[in-house]
Amino acid sequence: MTERTLVLIKPDAVARGYVGEILGRIERKGLTISALDLRTAPTDVAATHYAEHEGRPFYPSLLEFITSGPLVAAVLEGPRAIAAFRQLAGGTDPVEKALPGTIRGDFGLEAQHNLVHGSDSVESAEREIGLWFPHLASR
Numbered sequence: 001m002t003e004r005t006l007v008l009i010k011p012d013a014v015a016r017g018y019v020g021e022i023l024g025r026i027e028r029k030g031l032t033i034s035a036l037d038l039r040t041a042p043t044d045v046a047a048t049h050y051a052e053h054e055g056r057p058f059y060p061s062l063l064e065f066i067t068s069g070p071l072v073a074a075v076l077e078g079p080r081a082i083a084a085f086r087q088l089a090g091g092t093d094p095v096e097k098a099l100p101g102t103i104r105g106d107f108g109l110e111a112q113h114n115l116v117h118g119s120d121s122v123e124s125a126e127r128e129i130g131l132w133f134p135h136l137a138s139r
């Protein structure tokens, strides 16, 4: 069954020139890019996106980071797209969790500056697609 997921190529990855590399990995995996947009996230969108982390020690700096410059928001589609992209991304901490061969494992050093976001469930994906691409909201 086809699935949708919301991906962010975070400001660190855009600033370092990894947009093409990351989109290439997505395409080579076989996922379909069905929406793609470069933008700087407003604080309210970033706060809604990461609302589940409100109150965590890293939350203020996470919002500052994610709004610090342009990012690329994308919707990907494909069979098991949510898990497929999270496999490409690797674990949250690029050194402790992400394996070499993943985006974070190959290019990251810090838990915060970990290059990409991918939705973690069908419910998160639909919520996040509605937030970043309102015209693609499921209902």
Ligand code: RTP
Pocket: 053, 058, 062, 091, 092, 111, 112, 113, 114, 116, 117, 118, 119, 120
């Ligand atoms: P994401 O939501 O961005 O796809 O990443 P994730 O599911 O792998 O990780 P999550 O636990 O949802 O954390 C969201 C983002 O917060 C930053 N973070 N910093 N200890 C730290 O400094 C720390 N922990 C998490 C990362 O940017 C992480 O992707």
Ligand code: MG
Pocket: 120
């Ligand atoms: Mg997450």
